[in-house]
Amino acid sequence: MIDQACSLLxxxxxxxxxxxxxxxxxxxxxxxxxxxDHAILTAAQRLLETEQLPPEQTVFISGIGCASRFPHYMNxxxxxxxxxxxxxxxxxxxxxxxxxxxxxxxxxxxxCSIGAAHWIHTLRYNPDIVAxxxxxxxxxxxxxxTSPTSPKxxxxxxxxxxxxxxxxxxxxxxxxxxxxxxxxxxxxxVPAHLYATLLAAYRHRGFAFVRxxxxxxxxTTDLFEGAVRDPGLIELxxxxxxxxxxxxxxxxKNQVRHDPxxxxxxxxxxxxxxKIRLGVFYRNDALPVYEETRAxxxxxxxxxxxxxxxxxxxxxx
Amino acid sequence: MTxxxxxxxxxxxxxxxxxxxxxxxxxxxxxxxxxxSDSGEGAQKCAQIFGRVSAKMGNGVWTVEIIPxxxxxxxxxxxxxxxxxxxxxxxxxxxxGDHADVVVAFNEQVLLHRHRLGALAExxxxxxxxxxxxxxxxxxxxxxxDAMEELGQRSYRFIHVPMEEQCxxxxxxxxxxxxxxxxxxxAWIYSRDLDKIRELIAQEFRKKAQxxxxxxxxxxxxxxxWAEEHLDxxxxxxxxxxxxxxxxxxxxxxxxLGAIAAGMELCAMxxxxxxxxxxxxLSDIFERFGGLVHQAEDEIAAxxxxxxxxxxxxxxxxxxxxxxxxxxxxxxxxxxxxxxxLVVVDVQRGGPSTGLPxxxxxxxxLAALFGQPGDAPHVVLAPAxxxxxxxxxxxxxxxxxxxxxxxxxxxxxxxxxxxQPFPRPEVNEQWLAQSPDLGPVREGLRxxxxxxxxxxxxxxxxxxxxxxxxxTGLSHDEWSHVGYTPDVHERGCVMRSRKLAVFxxxxxxxxxxxDDAGDLLIVGWGSTLGAIEEAVDRAREEGVAVSSVxxxxxxxxxxxxxxxxxxxxxxxxxEINYSDEPNDPYITDENRRRGQLCWLxxxxxxxxxxxxxxxxxxxxxxxxxxxxxxxxxxQEVTR
Numbered sequence: 001m002i003d004q005a006c007s008l009l010x011x012x013x014x015x016x017x018x019x020x021x022x023x024x025x026x027x028x029x030x031x032x033x034x035x036x037d038h039a040i041l042t043a044a045q046r047l048l049e050t051e052q053l054p055p056e057q058t059v060f061i062s063g064i065g066c067a068s069r070f071p072h073y074m075n076x077x078x079x080x081x082x083x084x085x086x087x088x089x090x091x092x093x094x095x096x097x098x099x100x101x102x103x104x105x106x107x108x109x110x111x112c113s114i115g116a117a118h119w120i121h122t123l124r125y126n127p128d129i130v131a132x133x134x135x136x137x138x139x140x141x142x143x144x145x146t147s148p149t150s151p152k153x154x155x156x157x158x159x160x161x162x163x164x165x166x167x168x169x170x171x172x173x174x175x176x177x178x179x180x181x182x183x184x185x186x187x188x189x190v191p192a193h194l195y196a197t198l199l200a201a202y203r204h205r206g207f208a209f210v211r212x213x214x215x216x217x218x219x220t221t222d223l224f225e226g227a228v229r230d231p232g233l234i235e236l237x238x239x240x241x242x243x244x245x246x247x248x249x250x251x252x253k254n255q256v257r258h259d260p261x262x263x264x265x266x267x268x269x270x271x272x273x274x275k276i277r278l279g280v281f282y283r284n285d286a287l288p289v290y291e292e293t294r295a296x297x298x299x300x301x302x303x304x305x306x307x308x309x310x311x312x313x314x315x316x317x
Numbered sequence: 318m319t320x321x322x323x324x325x326x327x328x329x330x331x332x333x334x335x336x337x338x339x340x341x342x343x344x345x346x347x348x349x350x351x352x353x354s355d356s357g358e359g360a361q362k363c364a365q366i367f368g369r370v371s372a373k374m375g376n377g378v379w380t381v382e383i384i385p386x387x388x389x390x391x392x393x394x395x396x397x398x399x400x401x402x403x404x405x406x407x408x409x410x411x412x413x414g415d416h417a418d419v420v421v422a423f424n425e426q427v428l429l430h431r432h433r434l435g436a437l438a439e440x441x442x443x444x445x446x447x448x449x450x451x452x453x454x455x456x457x458x459x460x461x462x463d464a465m466e467e468l469g470q471r472s473y474r475f476i477h478v479p480m481e482e483q484c485x486x487x488x489x490x491x492x493x494x495x496x497x498x499x500x501x502x503x504a505w506i507y508s509r510d511l512d513k514i515r516e517l518i519a520q521e522f523r524k525k526a527q528x529x530x531x532x533x534x535x536x537x538x539x540x541x542x543w544a545e546e547h548l549d550x551x552x553x554x555x556x557x558x559x560x561x562x563x564x565x566x567x568x569x570x571x572x573x574l575g576a577i578a579a580g581m582e583l584c585a586m587x588x589x590x591x592x593x594x595x596x597x598x599l600s601d602i603f604e605r606f607g608g609l610v611h612q613a614e615d616e617i618a619a620x621x622x623x624x625x626x627x628x629x630x631x632x633x634x635x636x637x638x639x640x641x642x643x644x645x646x647x648x649x650x651x652x653x654x655x656x657x658x659l660v661v662v663d664v665q666r667g668g669p670s671t672g673l674p675x676x677x678x679x680x681x682x683l684a685a686l687f688g689q690p691g692d693a694p695h696v697v698l699a700p701a702x703x704x705x706x707x708x709x710x711x712x713x714x715x716x717x718x719x720x721x722x723x724x725x726x727x728x729x730x731x732x733x734x735x736x737q738p739f740p741r742p743e744v745n746e747q748w749l750a751q752s753p754d755l756g757p758v759r760e761g762l763r764x765x766x767x768x769x770x771x772x773x774x775x776x777x778x779x780x781x782x783x784x785x786x787x788x789t790g791l792s793h794d795e796w797s798h799v800g801y802t803p804d805v806h807e808r809g810c811v812m813r814s815r816k817l818a819v820f821x822x823x824x825x826x827x828x829x830x831x832d833d834a835g836d837l838l839i840v841g842w843g844s845t846l847g848a849i850e851e852a853v854d855r856a857r858e859e860g861v862a863v864s865s866v867x868x869x870x871x872x873x874x875x876x877x878x879x880x881x882x883x884x885x886x887x888x889x890x891x892e893i894n895y896s897d898e899p900n901d902p903y904i905t906d907e908n909r910r911r912g913q914l915c916w917l918x919x920x921x922x923x924x925x926x927x928x929x930x931x932x933x934x935x936x937x938x939x940x941x942x943x944x945x946x947x948x949x950x951x952q953e954v955t956r
Contacts, residue, residue: 026787027798056782061625064790071787072799077779078787079628081621082647088618092625092633093779095611096583100629100779118621121614299607301580301746307606308577308744314520315564315574317373317738 023055024048026075031066034217036188037134041073043195044103044132047202048076058101061090063115065107066141067134067214084115087122087131091290094127098291101202104131109139112148112168123177125290126207130198133170133209136216137223144219154220170211171270171281175263181206181287183266184243184280187213189228193236193278196243205285213276227276237269237279338549347377347406348507348554349414349438352499353431354423355392356385356399359496363421364401365736366500366517370509371403372565372738375556377410378403379847380567381936382734383431384675393449393460395430402436405507407555410737411702411847415940417441419506419552421499423480424449425464432468434935440472442550444502446495447477476548478502483543487535494536501540507552511541562741568706568732568844569595572662575710576634577606578742580750581660583633584610585622590674591730592638592664616641620648620661627657628788630753630778632714634660639668639681642688642725649723650689653813655788656765656774658717660710665729665843667934676934677730679843680894682913685725686872694814695723697872701846704739705869706732711748718750720816721776727871729893731844731936758784763795765812772815817873824870826877831857831864837950838885839865840926841892842914845937849891852942863946871917879922886951889927890915891942896930 024045031037048058058076062068064083071078077100081089090104111119111133122131138156139145145158149170153162174183182204186197194212201208213224227233231251237258238244249255254275258265260283269277299307350367354360361382368380383400390397404414416438422428422445431437449461468475484491484498497518504514515534522530566574573595576584584603586596600610613619619635626633637645642663652659665681667673672680685697696716700709706728713724758777764786766774774795777784791799792806800806829838830850841849846867853865864885868875882888892912897904911919915928929945931937 026785054782055785056780059629059779060787072789074787075785077785079625080787080789080791081624082651082790085617085621085648088613088621089625089628091611091618092583092585092622092627093629095609095622096626096631096633097629097779117614118618121618294609294611296604296607296609301749304577304580304606304749305744305746308574311574311577311602312564312741315566315570316741317375317559317563317565 017054019049019052019054021045021049024075026073029073030069032217034215035066036136036212036214036216037067037070039188039191039194040132040134040212040214041070043191043198044074046195047198050199051202053101057099058103059093060103060105061086061093062105063107063110064141065110065139067105067107068110070105084110084113085118086110087115087118090129091122091125091127094129095291095294098128102127102129104129106131106133108133108135108137108147108149108170112170112173119174120177123174123207123209124179126179126181126287127290128206130201130208131210132198133211134214135170135211136214136220137167138216138219140216140219150220151223156219169270169272172267174209175267175270175282179287180209180282181284182208182280183282184209185211185213186278187224187227187276188215189224190248190278192245192248193243196245197280200243200280204283206287206289224276233276235275235277237277237281239280241283242280338547340548341550342553343550344553344555346408346554347404347410347414348419348552349402349404349417350503351383351400351402351417351420351431351436352496352503353383353398353400353420353427354496355397355427356387356390358399358423358492360400360421360423360499362521363496363500363503364403366514366521367503367509368401368403368405368736369517369565370504370513371405371507372563372736373513374510375559376554377406377408378565378736378738379410379413380404380736381413381731382675384734386673386675393424393426393457395426395433398427398430400427405554407557412851412939413735413848413936415938419503420444421502422446423495423499425461425468429464429467432471437471437473440474442474442476444476444478446480448479448481450477478543483539484536487539488532494532497533497536498540498543501537501542502544504537505541505544506548506550507554511537563738564741565736565738566703567594567734567736568700568703568728569664569734570598571703571706572636572710572728573598575707577603577608578707578744578748579711579714580632580748581634581710581714582608582631582750583623583626584608585613585619585626585633585635586610586637587613587616587619587641589616589638589641591666591733592636592641592662594733595636595662595664616644617648620645623661624648624652624657624659627652627659628655628779630755630780632718632750634662634710634714636662636664638664638666639684640671642681642684646688649695649725650691650693651790652723653689653693653695654790656721656813657788658721658776659723660713660717660726661723662726662728664733665727667932673934675730677844677893677936678932678934679727679729679845679892679913680932681727682842682871682894683916685727686917692810692814694817695725695872696720696817696820696870697725697727698870699727699843699868700732701843701867701869702739703732703735703737704742707739707742714750716820720820721774722816727843729844753778755780757782764788764797765793765795767795767812770815771819772812773819821873821876824873824875826881827866827868827875829864829866829881832862833864834884835862835864836886837861837863837946838882838888839863839942839946840868840888840890840914840918841865842868842871845891845893848937848939848942851939852946855939855943856946861946861950863950868914871914874917874921878918879924882922882924882926887927887949888918888924889929889949890918891937891945892928892930893932893937894930895932896928
């Protein structure tokens, strides 16, 4: 992310201070044992440590759901808002405070259902924000209802005879939106890949959308079980401009070289064909960033008053 | 109104060139003009300029838009009527009055619309485009004849004006130029300053071609000449030299400039009538001031962006109308719960649902107060004039920041589109928001360090070292830690509510218009101020012991109301929202649904308050209110 000068910034970060993982830890996470969110929390804290982001300059914004408890467990500023609406809040923060590092954490209900309009339009705005979709294919906090990403046939309390519709594919939906600038997928059970993907997302200039396949030990226990047990079901997208994790290359034999600049190829790879692909599907640093497009001059009170008087002159009797 | 004829003026050099009609000059303290055309023919522009030039010449002015909901409804239909009413006076004008005295109509159908609404004075002078009488299309000729028969039942005075024929001598597209011709007519009738009008035309077309300006001015002058050669009357509404500089604008422009004067930095919006024109104006000028308008993908997102910016220490507001307020409900509740300052402006229109998008109603009061699930105490205030639209933004911003609360500002379509001159605001640095302190917080500071008596606490803003915390819409303690225990939830409720009581103690009781005691007290709020006070004044001249109070704060209510109410035999609200009539079928005292302010005041004061409300989709007329006053004065005193 690009730090910009900000009128509000009256005291800069402590240059000499070295931040450690512990500096980013807050209350003990209360997700279920075995929940994929724990690994994502650790990866995020590790990212902040690597990038040495001052906690006070960092904001985690979420909606409602299991995933949205995330900010409470980070020792940064946090905003735990309402269901589906994390992205507009994040735009409001970033638009007028581009000096802050803004992360959004959403579940699949948040992002792909109740907040779907914000998902599409935030891709268009392309603010310099990292958005994590923690996708476990189910509504967990409200106790097992069908989500847009539930696989067809998965039984839930609202669709006990199995999910009626085919699952929405967040990757192809995202890649179809004008101005999408960074689209990646990773899994909570591959910590090295997860961390590397978050790092790439953070370093991307623009809206970085990361779908994280996330296990729910309560309601979708078998959703990714096959891929967890059999690395052969996974295909890694590899490229110097993508995510490179050398230690994974021996374990994950299926690799496809994919240039993240190639949008057509990204869209093809995102189509469901039985393979789970992890890596950077698309990346374009050249797209305009909303808060830069909308940058406005900083005006002193005296300047504002002078301009206001000129404007009042236009209405003078 | 009385029209005192006086002697005609001496002939001028220009008027001596040919035989002129004998002229009557009517010298009156006030007069009301309407310009109506098919939508798209520009009557609005004509009337706006007439209103502005009248204000610039020192008259009191109040204008009201007559506006169809569609952009281009079928021409020559009553539903197509588009235009403006302009009431000008020697003294300040505070409402649109009862009836139009002079009407310029571009066809008989739009005139019929105004006639059927009872908008025209019994003796109104009507200048009407007469090409329809002799039109090639027999259906049009028949429509004209039928309309004239209906209109003939009243004693209007018709003056036929060959607008199209005249305009064709200057332009090939008379449909687009008639409005300036009409402006010329009115300019002559009311002796408006042509130089000032030319200036205003130049302002209107400043971004367009010089040729457009030239042809508009030629049409203006043509209308002026035609009037001079053909009309036998002129009307004088003397102006008084203002003792202070004044500005003239509509309520939405006033809100927009008020937001700038308040130091606002972000306006988040989604297009909705009749609020949008405020953000049009801001979109044009806000960035120069270091602010910006964010058009969000929907009403909910607009609220979210404003909340996010405010959370981050910037001064933000959202502007919408009723349907948008409904959609913002959840975010308003969140801002209340997290104590993030937020100003939401609701420019009310007729409801429920899509309702009357372009027309006035005061139907959102209770939704603004109680729309959020759970207990969500916040401030609701309502400006009553264009000037108060300007001032309310700074007031709202200060309250929101000082009390870490939500402030809803209730304007309406009448204020939004009406134009009124008012004293030029003298804005100084104290109006503008101060940049928040981003210094480190002291060790151990809690994000909600509530003063146990007042519920107030200091904001901690992202960027402040040592202040890290997560705000949440869940029930929380002073540390912003989620807590579901009775003591945590109840304490939070008390603290958020207490702030309102503390704020209420800072308010002063409302002033009574008229005597402090009497038979009947009218209580109003919002844009009805001028009409109510005019009606009260007229009733008092008739000897009725009536007074009025006008509330600016609806939540919390201003203090001392019960004490004021006690001094009158009867208290009655006058509002533009729905209430059951007491004598209607099935309606009893128990099931009667009352006006929204009435409902609120009854609940809060236990006084048996009456209401008189109407939902005509137009501002209340003072004459209507006067009749309501006469009908509601307690009987035993009107013997």
